Every structure is written in structure tokens, then in C-alpha cells.
Amino acid sequence: MPELGLVGYEVVDHVATITYQRPEKLNAINGAMRDELNATWQRFLADDDAWVAIVTGTGRAFCVGADLTDGNSAGVFPGSFFEMPTVNSFESGLEVWKPTIAAVGGYCLGYGLTAVAACDFVIAADDAEFGMPEVLLGVPTIVGAIRLPRRIANLQHALELLLTGDRFDAAWALDVGLAGWVVPRADLLDAATDLARRLCRGGPLAVRAVKEMAYRGQELPWTDAVRFGETLRRFVANTDDAREGLAARRERRAPTWRGR
16 A cells, blocks of 8 residues: 555654644545554554554644545445454554553544544643544444543543533543643643653563553453463563563663563
8 A cells, every 4th residue: 555644653762653644634534544544553563663652643633533525534444344344443443552642732533532542541732622523423433432431430421522522621631531641732742752761661572461461451350361461471471571671680780672
């Protein structure tokens, strides 16, 4: 698939920045951009040098959702209607165990908010606005309806967001737990980069294992979760990084992680 420059991808010091780059349309996602986004997330998964991702947007918006002037904002997938893959994007549940950070400035609506809800950490600029306008168009949001009640502790607040189509500011997002931090717009990427660098201090395989258990542990029965986690721990404990971490502690130096 040829790249059209609708999605940026840059890795610096193990931090990948994935950027929505359609500012003239407030980063609304059309079919071409959807295909690039899917390819970019696959690239991030396969990139051994990328340990953490920051997702952000250019211009006035993070992302205002699907481009309603485009008939294929969901992208192109093989198969008939019933054979098309359901989990086909980051938003819809692609398993990404590397940590992800959403740096949200300006409008964050629909598809954009679904992507934010898929991220592990959300840093909002003080001008951020969040909303799920789909019901106002007479169509439901499905993945958003699954994700947001898991991110917002009070179901009533999640339903208010999902069912009214109203927009909510950064202070509201912080208050209900959708955002973890609110910062001035000028400090948004610096705050996200600072968090990403802190996440890179640990062994990348250990970080991914802990993230996976933090999510799976909420769904599995207790004994199944512990058994799965212990299997994962023993696997990671026998990697080069685990040996390096212990050696670095003994030698009182900083570890050199290789992700192996």
C-alpha cells in the first residue's frame, strides 16, 4: 500500500510518535487514512526499536472521527460481509502490549475518542473536547460503547458521553478518569514524551508482560490469571534482558535493554 503521508511515524529513543496528519479536515479519517493507520500500527508492533507509542494529531484537532464525505472510512478488508475481520484495527482491539499514550489536543470525537480509549494513558491539553456524536447521526458506536464504560468508573458518566452526543471538556475528562492528566496545550507533547521516557526505563519485555497481565487479570478468574501470569513471568525471567537487569543491579550501573 503506498503511503500518502496521512499518518506520521517517527521513532526517537525507543518512543514512536504516530501522528494523524490531515489537519485541513481536522484529522477526520477517510478510507486512505484508515489503511495507513492500520499499516502504521502493524509497523509499530513489528518495530523492535519502538517500545512505547504516542498517538497525537496535527493542527486544531486530535481527530474528529470518520470523514462523513468518504464512503469507506472503515477501510478495505477481504471477504464477504460475514467473513470480514471484526478486530481489524487498533481501535477495535488489535493486541498491542507495548504501552500507548494518547496526547489529545482540540477536538477528539467518534473514531478519535475510540482510539484514545484504546490507549493506556491519556494526557489532555486544556483545550481538548471529547464527544461521541454517532447517536446524533442515527447510528450506534459499538467499540466505543464497549471501551468507554471500562475507562470511566461511573457508568452513568460513560452513558452520558455515549448517549447524548454532547461534548465534554478536559476538566470533565480528568474528573471521570477518562484523562489521567491535563496540561497546557503548549506542554502536551513534552508531557507525553516525558511519560514515554519513564516507561522506557524498565525492561521492555517485562513492561509488556505486566501490561498484559493488568488487562487480562481483570477478565480472567483469579486462579487462571495467576497461572497465566506465572507462566509469563517465568518466560520473561529467562530472557537476556532479565539477566542484564540483575547484572546491572549487582554492578550498580544502568541496564542496557535489548528487548531479547
